[in-house]
């Protein structure tokens with residue numbers, strides 16, 4: 262099989278984007294916990310409701326988005342801050358959206374689980390598997406209109422058991438759509454382990470049932486994700502149809518903030534920190550001479566400035582007026 266190797270610029274972009282995502286999530290976590298200590302109450306604080314962080318899953322987002330351009334659609338799930346950042350969604354408006362402010366991507370209506378940025382052709386849904394069909398529809402539109410651009414749907418391994426997954430995979434293959442389904446296999450759907458919800462240990466074998474190419478990417482490694490996704494994107498752009506890629510990853514924290522992960526076996530709990538992909542990638546780039554202490558400091562400063570700016574913008578933005586609830590409705 263053809264080897265695809267990311268350039269130094271692509272690898273540094275993947276590292277910087279992973280670092281940005283990680284710091285972004287840390288700031289969201291800090292804001293989320295405001296008002297929720299000492300007694301955790303999901304309704305309290307500036308970010309009421311559920312919050313699903315993606316620490317540990319960054320390689321899936323960066324190894325994918327490094328191949329996507331402005332003409333490509335990306336449709337994601339409930340744990341999607343990483344993909345939004347990697348696809349270049351406006352960080353100010355995304356942060357305002359998460360804080361429910363009027364300056365947010367959807368005027369504060371969607372919140373963290375329903376991000377929508379039409380300029381970046383990016384959206385998410387909190388309904389599991391729901392993002393599959395709209396992404397395939399976008400791919401169909403690209404094909405029918407003879408336009409450049411592909412569509413990608415990211416789902417969790419738990420979402421594979423939804424009917425929507427199977428129907429979309431079937432039609433995407435029949436119609437040879439420029440479509441990719443990326444499964445982020447973190448091993449858990451809330452508290453349900455993968456083996457309890459499917460008898461198929463690696464979902465890439467399902468691809469054969471639909472007549473498309475499938476691949477499992479082990480190791481939670483941005484370079485390996487880059488390679489597998491790069492091949493699939495090239496096939497989609499060449500009119501060779503859809504692909505299914507499952508990426509082994511890990512969620513370093515609970516399903517949502519406040520989840521104490523009582524369901525995790527003790528050995529898995531103890532092993533978690535060692536599975537963090539960010540320090541591993543950093544060390545690799547340092548050992549290969551791509552990343553120096555100076556460059557790391559420059560990157561860190563650049564990220565912190567951008568995050569300061571985004572959070573200041575979001576927190577200074579007003580909350581929506583009550584009457585705004587009646588806008589953009591159709592019925």
Ligand SMILES: Cc1ncc(C[n+]2csc(CCOP(=O)(O)OP(=O)(O)O)c2C)c(N)n1
Pocket residue numbers: 339340387388389390416417418419420421447449450451516
């Ligand atoms: C249709 C539907 N059923 C149930 C839920 C509740 N729910 C939210 S996340 C989740 C588990 C998702 O697991 P997975 O797809 O593996 O993604 P992960 O959370 O592991 O990233 C469930 C059942 C939902 N949001 N939508």
